[in-house]
Amino acid sequence: MTRQNQSMITEFILIGFSNLGDLQILLFFIFLLVYLTTLMANATIMTVIRLDRTLHTPMYFFLFVLSCSETCYTLVTVPKMLTNLLSTCQTISFSGCSAQLFFFVGLACTNCFLIAVMGYDRYIAICNPLNYTLVVSRATCVQLVLASSCCGFLISVVVNVLVFSVPFCASNQINHFFCDISPVIKLGCTDTNLKEMVIFFLSILVLLVPFVLIFISYVFIVSTILKIASAEGQRKAFATCASHLTVVIVHYGCASFIYLRPTSLYSSDKDRLMAVTYTVITPLLNPLVYTLRNKEVKTALSKVLSRYSFPKTV
Numbered sequence: 362m363t364r365q366n367q368s369m370i371t372e373f374i375l376i377g378f379s380n381l382g383d384l385q386i387l388l389f390f391i392f393l394l395v396y397l398t399t400l401m402a403n404a405t406i407m408t409v410i411r412l413d414r415t416l417h418t419p420m421y422f423f424l425f426v427l428s429c430s431e432t433c434y435t436l437v438t439v440p441k442m443l444t445n446l447l448s449t450c451q452t453i454s455f456s457g458c459s460a461q462l463f464f465f466v467g468l469a470c471t472n473c474f475l476i477a478v479m480g481y482d483r484y485i486a487i488c489n490p491l492n493y494t495l496v497v498s499r500a501t502c503v504q505l506v507l508a509s510s511c512c513g514f515l516i517s518v519v520v521n522v523l524v525f526s527v528p529f530c531a532s533n534q535i536n537h538f539f540c541d542i543s544p545v546i547k548l549g550c551t552d553t554n555l556k557e558m559v560i561f562f563l564s565i566l567v568l569l570v571p572f573v574l575i576f577i578s579y580v581f582i583v584s585t586i587l588k589i590a591s592a593e594g595q596r597k598a599f600a601t602c603a604s605h606l607t608v609v610i611v612h613y614g615c616a617s618f619i620y621l622r623p624t625s626l627y628s629s630d631k632d633r634l635m636a637v638t639y640t641v642i643t644p645l646l647n648p649l650v651y652t653l654r655n656k657e658v659k660t661a662l663s664k665v666l667s668r669y670s671f672p673k674t675v
Contacts, residue, residue, distance in 0.1 A: 471513030
């Protein structure tokens with residue numbers, strides 16, 4: 362698969378934001394600040410979940426895994442982007458590009474499936490609360506996470522083979538700040554319509570199928586909540602779903618805009634801006650939403666901070 366390609370092109374040039382001139386310095390500091398905040402926010406939420414026993418529940422187990430996955434997801438693209446913003450040599454090796462695409466797609470797909478699993482968790486918690494601990498046991502949680510990861514990276518293997526089996530005998534300039542599917546496959550010098558069609562159907566599988574399952578879950582969730590007699594009970598039930606719904610809308614919305622359309626409609630400027638949203642901004646959104654809108658997490662965070670900031674003196 363790679364021998365022919367590597368004999369023709371051994372590296373790619375990531376054009377990225379090179380046309381912005383001096384603005385690259387400003388972008389570097391903005392993206393660096395957001396990136397460091399993302400790492401700190403995800404590390405904080407993982408630490409709080411790990412240290413506070415009241416958060417040792419399936420919902421927060423999935424949130425812990427999602428935060429870990431989001432952290433790895435940003436590590437795949439953002440450091441290279443930051444380096445290129447300050448460098449005049451914005452190249453990436455053929456194998457480096459392939460690895461970046463593999464981990465990017467694998468982690469992105471895993472996140473999609475994890476968010477769907479979190480929707481299933483909310484469905485069981487609200488619609489079948491008496492059997493919640495039996496249905497969503499620790500073993501089941503681990504199995505669901507492993508299944509999400511395996512499916513995500515299996516799809517990534519297929520996408521990687523499809524993209525990098527294309528002979529790159531023309532330009533090696535990728536009109537993006539990382540090795541994404543559309544910008545890379547557009548460099549192929551043969552007909553890629555069949556490969557693009559397969560990738561498009563895989564995108565439907567990864568994005569639309571989990572989204573439809575989440576939508577169906579929330580139809581039952583809303584129906585169950587409306588049957589609750591007290592307004593306070595309804596409010597608490599909706600509150601447990603609000604954070605997850607926010608993440609679903611932003612995550613699937615951004616990804617669908619990019620990947621649920623033909624490669625021929627790829628627009629470098631618009632898609633680059635949208636790519637910044639789902640590679641830099643969205644990973645920051647998850648911990649912020651679950652921290653700021655979740656009373657349990659805020660309470661646990663206060664307890665952890667008070668415990669380690671003001672230790673008891675004898």
